[in-house]
Amino acid sequence: MVRVRIAPSPTGYPHIGTIFQALINYAIAKNAKPQGKFIVRIEDTDRTRFVEGAEEKIYEALDWFNLTEDESPRRRREGDYGPYRQSEKLEIYQERAQWLVDHGKAYYCFCTPEELDTMRKKQQLEGKSPMYNRTCRDLDPKKAAERAKKEPHVIRMRIIYGGAILKIHDDIRGDIEFKKDLIDDQVILKSDEFPTYHLAVVVDDHDMKITHVVRGEEWISSTPKHVLLYQYFGWNPPSFGSVKSGFVVLHTPLLRNPDGSKLSKRHGHAAVSWYKEQGFLPEAILNYLASLVYNYPKGEIFSLGDFVDSFDRTKIHSVGARFDLTKLKWMNGEHIRMMDNKTLKIALADFYKDDLEIIKFLESEESLKILDLAKTRMKTLKDFKNLVIPTKPELSNEEKNVAKTLLENFSKIDSWTKEAILSAMRETLNVHKAKGSVLYKIATGYESGLPLPDSLEILGKEKAIERIKKSSE
């Protein structure tokens, strides 16, 4: 059975890149026959970056996007492959690291942080890329084990020479080759006995019976270390990485800004919460994210279900995930227009839950009709307020005169239809040789908005006149 995972670290607010990974993994699991499992593992071993409450925020985001996982720390069941939170598995990592030491695949290292720092600086001066110089690699194992009982130390994996090239298969990128002598003797267990990412990821993917590792391209350079660890443990031996073994590594492109830089936490719109606050719909964001890596065969606008059904992981693009907010906004508007009014009303009520004015408006009789109109102009839920709630404009004397004529013309209307309203508006503009935007300003406080004759018709004569009177006071 296909089993895939995301492995976020609870180090802050959920990143949109995590959702991107979740979407692809979710689609792989749900498209598989029989249907696979989508797992969330919490990589919380870096205690210096740990943020209280960040794990809950990850679940909240997954639920918001409808990408709820099958297994995770919050979804445990009898006989599962947990724990799914790394901090609950420390002993297991320690045992596995010890096993590697006992079998000559890893070694104790006693170099101090100061020594490592000097080493790194020297290498930099010599123009070499920083790597551990392997001072402790050939210590006598028995003596090293004695020292380890008393002295602070880390455990490093022993990159074993032999065969200069290590090849991994990546389902998106094909075969990737690495020179073995450029692979560092990676620390796998830190001096506080916490595992590093490299040990934990291999142990966990093995323990959790993960069949496809699908993650961001920034992990490509770490993969050879992972491949070697698998070999050392005797798990999925030499054919690791080939499709034949069933273990597929798939590195998806990073999300980037239009200028090509990484969409990092420094950018406001890297956070899932930003999209929520700006009134984006989760289904539109997913549509947009999916479109960055995948050409949906039947057009640009599609749902999560469409994506899952048509998904083919071999068709994921390897480059070019540039994030274009304008395009996302357009897609969001399209998704808003696809919503029926009842669903849109619920989404708006949720978005504006603290805004009494909007809540009151949504409860009003005319709101459903206005919704029909507003839908045609909205790109985000945030656009709604300016479209439906007028604000008092600052009118010049000239504009006040226009308002006066408009009022006169409106009061003469017997049958309050949009056609009659339109001709009264035209007449007013003609008299004053004014532009249409003035009428918007008078009637709504904004220079543009919903088609005026239509929205004023819905509002009714009395309320429309009252509104214009107020704005020209």
Ligand code: GLU
């Ligand atoms: N904890 C890593 C991250 O935050 C997971 C990388 C992986 O998927 O192997 O991206």
